[in-house]
Amino acid sequence: MxxxxxxxxxxxxxxxxxxxxxxxxxxxxxxxxxxxxxxxxxxxxxxxxxxxxxxxxxxxxxxxxxxxxxxxxxxxxxxxxxxxxxxxxxxxxxxxxxxxxxxxxxxxxxxxxxxxxxxxxxxxxxxxxxxxxxxxxxxxxxxxxxxxxxxLGVYVIPYGGLLAGELHAGETLLVSGATGNLGSAAVAAALAMGAGRVVAPGRNRAVLGLLADRFGPRVRPVELTGDETTDRTAMSAAAGGPIDMVLDLLPPAAPSSVARAAAMTVREYGRVVLMGGVGMLGGADLALPYPWIMRNSVTVRGQWMYPRSGNVGMIRLIAAGVLDxxxxxxxxxxxxxxxxxxxxxxxxxxxxxxxxxxxxxx
Missing domain, CATH: 3.90.180.10 (Medium-chain alcohol dehydrogenases, catalytic domain)
Structure with a gap:
């Protein structure tokens, strides 16, 4: 061959x-x-x-x-x-x-x-x-x-993160890295699973517009400034209510401050799933405040790839047409x-x- x-x-x-x-x-x-x-x-x-x-x-x-x-x-x-x-x-x-x-x-x-x-x-x-x-x-x-x-080999990766975070229909999700190849796939997969709203932060204004045009008002784009406090406030405001789950899919070149700003928008008893590459090329590691995690009962977990069942679920979503x-x-x-x-x-x-x-x- x-x-x-x-x-x-x-x-x-x-x-x-x-x-x-x-x-x-x-x-x-x-x-x-x-x-x-x-x-x-x-x-x-x-x-x-x-x-x-x-x-x-x-x-x-x-x-x-x-x-x-x-x-x-x-x-x-x-x-x-x-x-x-x-x-x-x-x-x-x-x-x-x-x-x-x-x-x-x-x-x-x-x-x-x-x-x-x-x-x-x-x-x-x-x-x-x-x-x-x-x-x-x-x-x-x-x-x-x-x-x-x-x-489907692209979509099943963030789908694994959504399964790990137990995303439920009607919930509000924030996708950190939404303007990237995997992040945009996460937006589409989450909406196919019934997410009520998806907050989509990023620096690329054109891509943010593309996401909003394709998926309509359920997607809430946020243009990032690079200032951690300003960006966290803007993301929280765009959600229009509590953010139930954060899925991080930032690439290796992204600074940990961007991941932290997104993660700390999650509500009390919320879930944060880490699937990106932050820290793989060096630089500061992700530092989340111990008191914030503990006192807000936040669940933080990593997820590499997806369970075997994720393949079947993704095939069904595509076959049903809910993921177009x-x-x-x-x-x-x-x-x-x-x-x-x-x-x-x-x-x-x-x-x-x-x-x-x-x-x-x-």
């Missing part, structure tokens, strides 16, 4: 012939039809993000495909089934604290690194090998536009143009912009 291979950090991907993957027990081989290229892929491949990838590696974070072959333990999947392949692989020998690797992308700790050595390669290829439990059947309508449906992929701006590239796709994704990483590799001829 042909695949886009990262031979070493700081060099372009090499599209070349590689051995076809073979499924072992508990695994499925899938023909890849569409795989999203994250806007920050250029930072991963250059080494700037210092991800624990071990070149040579076929990168890629999940995708849409058709089942080619299944193992004997698969009772419902069949060859030819259209499926979503989730990149979030969990070890099977610890139900409480499983090790995790993002197949073809990243991992967590020594155990995650061991998983990554076994499930080394991702979706930037004609075929990929995936654990059986990471394959999810898609509705028939997804076959009409697999590239557009591959955006129609407005997505999708640009597809064939596998041989993988480097052009990476460059394009870096330059088009705004809300609802999707760059997709389509390994069969585009």
């Amino acid at each position: 042909r695949a886009a291979v990262l031979t070493r950090f700081g060099t372009p991907l090499t599209v070349r012939e590689t051995p076809d993957p073979e499924a072992l027990g508990g695994e499925v081989v899938v023909q890849v039809l569409a795989a999203c290229v994250p806007p920050y892929a250029v930072d991963v491949f250059s080494g700037r993000r210092n991800y624990p990838l071990r070149p040579p590696v076929i990168p890629g974070v999940g995708g849409i495909g058709r089942v080619v072959g299944v193992g004997p333990d698969a009772t419902r999947l069949r060859a030819g089934d259209l499926v979503w392949c989730d990149c979030t692989v969990r070890s099977r020998d610890d139900a409480l604290t499983p090790d995790i690797t993002l197949q073809g992308w990243s991992s967590r700790g020594d155990g995650g690194a061991r998983l990554a050595r076994h499930l080394h390669d991702g979706s930037f290829a004609e075929f990929m090998r995936v654990p059986t439990e990471n394959v999810y059947p898609l509705p028939a309508e997804a076959a009409k536009d697999p590239a557009r449906w591959s955006a 992929l129609g407005p997505e701006r999708v640009r597809s590239f064939p596998l041989d143009a993988a480097n052009e796709a990476v460059e394009y994704a870096a330059a088009h990483g705004g809300p609802f912009d999707r760059t997709v590799l389509t390994p069969p001829a585009a």
